[in-house]
Amino acid sequence: MSVAEIIVDVPTMQTNRPFEYLIPDALTDVVVPGMRVEVPFGRGKRKIQGFVMQVKDSSDFQGKLKPISRVIDLKPVLSQEMLDLSSWLADRTYSFQISCLQTMLPSVMRAKYKQYVIPLVQDNPEVSQLLNGQPTFEITNQIDDETIKLINRLRKNKQVDIQYVVENQAVQVKRQAVTTDLNIIQLHEDKSQLRANAKSQIKLLEFLADNLEQLPVEFNVLEKEYGISRAAIKTAEKNNLVKVVEVTKLRKPVGINPEKTTKLALTDEQQVAVDQISDAITNEIPQTFLIEGVTGSGKTEVYLQTIEKALQQDKTALMLVPEISLTPQMVNRVVGRFGDQVAVLHSGLSNGERYDEWTRIENHDVKVVVGARSAVFAPLDNIGLIIIDEEHEASYKQDDNPRYHARDVAQWRAKVNKCPVVLGSATPSLESRARAEKGVYKLIWMKKRINNQTLPHVHIVDMRDSENSAVKGDFSPALKSGLQETLDKHEQAIVLLNRRGYSSFMMCRECGFVLKCPNCDVSLTYHKDLGKMKCHYCGHEEPVPNICPNCHSKKIGFYGTGTQNIEQQLHDLFPQARVLRMDVDTTRRKGAHAKILQQFGQHKADILLGTQMIAKGLDFPDVTLVGVINADTTLSLADFRASERTFQLLTQVSGRAGRAQKVGHVIIQTFNPDHYAIKDAAKQDYETFFKQEMYLRHQSNYTPYYFTTLISVANQDEGKTLKQSYWLKKQLQTALSKDAILLGPSPTMISRKQNKYYYQIIVKYKHEPQLHQRLLEILNETQADVKSGFTIAIDNEPQHID
């Protein structure tokens, strides 16, 4: 007897454990751990997807085992390492194991479920009407209640049945591609036969001649990278110049073959770093290194040379970068060094493309994977090195289930693969830096900028000063003249507006009324492009009112500063300057982000205006001025990481000024010029900031001195939410020692989102062996409430508290 333990695709607490299924004789030796299978589940004829966790030859189950219906994959899609990882992850993040398994795979591998009504009788008028001449009727979630009732009744009376279909979306799509039988001489001959105005044909033949060894090449590559249209290819096909074939395997897109780069000579500091990490790779030591390297100290070269080391030893390497710095600049540097051994997992990929990249990795076609957070689950074998660049970035933590931190996953995989982890940052997170202090991580300093570039001159502008507070707009005289000077010298400037939450809202000057979202407890923000008021949480839209809905006064107007507003001010102050705005609105479209940066890089604009996203890892040699409009908005948040985030942001953005030969200037406008986060950022002095911040974290019992767990509770009914919160707190109290600190319940900063009320409880602790178990029990005990619209979320080591 062959039995499989299977995690089924039903994300609830009650089904969050393996279920046993019989492996039919025909599938013995076919069903192996890590494979997806289709199984019957429940009393009806429902079929769902499941993951095989284990295969064994006996079962303790008392009832009758059902057999596996069919296998979805021919070979396992998850290795034993990943299966083990999913168990650990589920436990650590308090999430369902099925959710963990699914996050490890490309989204197209998630099963799609469909239900069809199939007739059991021929002559029922109601059935005939429902089917409407079709053999089956698909049940979608748009079907009205009446029809659902009808189907249920017909089913009870055995007039119809319901068929469940598990669909696998992950099929390799066939793509059209071009190839040719002609050789290079024939191609040139044919080209010369063409009419001179057959531009596309000439272009196509030239391309083919240049890339003969790369054929076949996909249509979409030709279209996107070379502007050769489908029509042109068809014409060429008609004239027997080319052949059109279908390809399943994704070819490496020809266009993004960047110039090969070679190793750069290392500075002493870089050499030390490379040597230490290489040692750990060679000796297979799962040590975590923290490279604390100022901007421009050449961390990337260290990454590249250590990756090379891993490859030399026939190992693979994984490099994580924040989504936002996954720019062509960055990617080209890696691909330039390692060529087609690299797979890049960026957000610009379609789901199909992502699946193709995943397949390439899974097939061992690549040795290096570069990607954002989720790339930490890349199906690499024999990993020799894991790098996490900009280690402090909050985006490494996923903010919905499973709430994992890529750093933790990386360290887990490092242990299994016996390889080092390299964390790199100019402004490490407090916890990482503290671990380095304690010797848990090995600290590597890189204090010198390459070519001894000088650090930018930073000027802090006190906005409380009379000359500054008297100004109408948001630009102090100092920033204005700084910008003017930069423009005069034909150099470029970056203007940072801290946080988008600070954008325009509507307030009545007569009664103080603020226009708010009807579903969420936030003010609506004005979107100039839509000409509407919009909620950032639920997407609710409404027209801009011209009289106050409360007191009917006409004195309702915009307040606050958004990027659009600042852009207007820039136009008014410097009419001749070309301004590029980069924020959530202008970068919503895929690829828009890269396009804006490219334009700016080509000096097609003088000023780049934007939010946080312009602060990261960009390297524009002509930028000599960075202006920060409002340094303090992140400071005033009621979050224990507020200072850390402010410091990191200001340090990062200041690092953008004056690379290459030119001296950079940074002008920071603030209402808190004496705050240590701002003063230390101005001096680019991480160590001083670290000491001060550690002292304050110690005072207020926060990370890294204490562990934190955030539990948030939500319900449509505010009273119920509060009652549940207090019950929860009491439950926790009984499980915790006197040393633990229990805060709340308190309403979240946005206390109502999508018509649900949110309350949170914070647990701060040093050693609470009971806590984990108690939280799991609580999750189990609250199952009934979850069904009635109640939610409970547990965030282990939250990145922000709001």
Added chain:
DNA sequence: AGCACGCCGACT
């Protein structure tokens, strides 16, 4: 999640 079972009220 989806389904059955079971217990209540208001209908032919």
Added chain:
DNA sequence: GTCGGCGTGCTC
């Protein structure tokens, strides 16, 4: 009496 409302509990 019975049809159908939803609360509860189970799924290998």
